[in-house]
Amino acid sequence: MSSEKKQTRVKVVVRVRPTLKDGVKTCVSTNNKPNTVQILNHRNIRENLMYDFSAVYDDTCSQQHIYNNSIKSMISKSLNGQNVSIFAYGPTGAGKTHTMLGSATDPGMIPRVINDLLLTIENEQKTVNDKPQKDRWQYTVTFSYLEIYNEKVQDLLEPASVDLPIREDGDHNIFVAGLAEKEITSFEEFKNYFGPASNNRTVAATKLNDRSSRSHSILMLKVKKNAMFPPNREFQGKIYLIDLAGSEDNRRTGNQGIRLKESGAINKSLFVLGEVVDAINNNQPRIPYRNSKLTRLLQDSIGGSCHSIMITNIAPEEHYYYDTYCTLNFASKSKKIVNTNTTCLKQQTSTSSLSGNTSTSGEAAQTTH
Numbered sequence: 113m114s115s116e117k118k119q120t121r122v123k124v125v126v127r128v129r130p131t132l133k134d135g136v137k138t139c140v141s142t143n144n145k146p147n148t149v150q151i152l153n154h155r156n157i158r159e160n161l162m163y164d165f166s167a168v169y170d171d172t173c174s175q176q177h178i179y180n181n182s183i184k185s186m187i188s189k190s191l192n193g194q195n196v197s198i199f200a201y202g203p204t205g206a207g208k209t210h211t212m213l214g215s216a217t218d219p220g221m222i223p224r225v226i227n228d229l230l231l232t233i234e235n236e237q238k239t240v241n242d243k244p245q246k247d248r249w250q251y252t253v254t255f256s257y258l259e260i261y262n263e264k265v266q267d268l269l270e271p272a273s274v275d276l277p278i279r280e281d282g283d284h285n286i287f288v289a290g291l292a293e294k295e296i297t298s299f300e301e302f303k304n305y306f307g308p309a310s311n312n313r314t315v316a317a318t319k320l321n322d323r324s325s326r327s328h329s330i331l332m333l334k335v336k337k338n339a340m341f342p343p344n345r346e347f348q349g350k351i352y353l354i355d356l357a358g359s360e361d362n363r364r365t366g367n368q369g370i371r372l373k374e375s376g377a378i379n380k381s382l383f384v385l386g387e388v389v390d391a392i393n394n395n396q397p398r399i400p401y402r403n404s405k406l407t408r409l410l411q412d413s414i415g416g417s418c419h420s421i422m423i424t425n426i427a428p429e430e431h432y433y434y435d436t437y438c439t440l441n442f443a444s445k446s447k448k449i450v451n452t453n454t455t456c457l458k459q460q461t462s463t464s465s466l467s468g469n470t471s472t473s474g475e476a477a478q479t480t481h
C-alpha cells in the first residue's frame with residue numbers, strides 16, 4: 113500500500129452488555145459524556161480513565177439500534193462492489209456472539225445483514241425493467257463459513273477440508289483455495305446451510321466459560337453484480353462478519369498443553385489485528401497483514417478503500433475489570449485521566465469524592481496491551 117493512498121479508517125465502537133444478574137457491582141460508566149466509556153484507574157483509585165469512540169452503545173441499546181446506526185449503510189457498499197468487514201472483539205462472556213448472531217427472538221448483525229442484503233436485491237429486481245439498460249443488474253449472493261483455529265483455516269461447510277491455504281490472485285483479491293461457497297437467494301436457504309455448519313465450530317471448555325470460543329468464526333458473503341446488457345460489466349463485493357475468539361488474558365484461564373497452544377495463536381492473531389487496525393488508522397505505509405492468518409485473509413477487506421467496523425464488546429461487572437481495561441486499551445489508542453465521582457463506578461472509595469467536579473487533566477495516559 114503506497115503512503116500516498118489514504119486508508120479508510122476502521123471505525124471502532126463499543127457495546128456494553130447489561131448485567132446478567134441483579135445486584136452485581138459494575139465498574140463501567142457511559143453516561144458522563146457522549147461516546148465515551150469510563151472505568152476506574154486501578155493505578156490510582158482517585159481517578160477514572162475515559163476513552164473516546166466513534167459510538168458507544170450502552171446496556172439499553174437494542175440490536176436494531178446498533179444495526180441501523182453502525183451497520184446498515186454497509187449493505188449498499190457491498191452492492192457497489194466494495195469490501196466490508198464487521199467484527200466483534202472482546203473477552204469471553206462480553207457479548208460478541210450475542211451481537212453478531214443473537215437469537216431467534218433477538219437477531220444480531222449476521223441475520224440482519226443477510227436479510228437486508230437479500231431484501232434490497234429482491235426490491236432492486238422488482239423494478240429492474242423500469243430502469244435504463246445501463247442500470248440493469250443481476251445479483252448473485254454466495255455464502256462461505258470458516259474458522260481460524262490454531263492458525264489453521266477450516267471450512268465449516270465442508271468440515272473435511274482442514275488447513276486450507278489463503279491465496280492472492282492477480283488483481284490482489286484474497287481467497288481461500290478450495291473453500292465451499294453456497295448460493296443463497298432467501299434467508300431460509302441461508303439457515304439450512306448455516307445451522308449444521310455452526311455445529312462444526314470448535315469450542316472447548318475453559319475456566320472462564322464452558323463453551324468458550326477458541327477460534328475466530330468468519331462468515332463471508334460474496335455479492336456479484338453483473339450488467340444485463342453490454343458492455344456486461346461485473347463487480348464483486350465481499351462482506352466479512354467475524355466473531356473473534358475471546359480476547360481474555362489466557363494466563364488466567366488455567367491453560368496447558370493444547371489449550372496453551374490455542375491461547376498463543378489467539379493472542380498472536382488478535383495482537384496482529386490490533387497492529388493492523390492501528391497502522392490503518394494512523395495511515396502508516398506498511399500494514400502488517402501477513403503476520404497472522406486472520407489479517408492475511410482480511411487484507412483486501414480492511415484498510416484501503418474498504419469499510420470496516422470493530423464492535424468492541426465489554427462486560428460491566430467488577431470481576432471483568434481487568435479484561436475490560438485491556439479491551440478498552442486495545443480498542444482505543446487515546447484515553448484521558450478524569451478526576452470524577454461517578455456513581456456507577458462503585459469501587460470508588462470516599463477518597464475519590466474529594467476531587468469534586470469532573471475535570472479533565474488533559475494528560476494522555478500510556479497505552480498498554
Ligand code: ADP
Binds near residue numbers: 129130202208209425
Ligand atoms: P461472547 O460471545 O463474547 O463470549 P455471549 O454473546 O455468549 O458472549 O454473551 C454472554 C451472555 O450474555 C449470553 O448469555 C448472552 O445471551 C448475554 N448477553 C450478551 N450481550 C447481551 C445483551 N446486549 N443483552 C442481553 N444479553 C446479552
Ligand code: MG
Binds near residue numbers: 208209210325355
Ligand atoms: Mg461467543
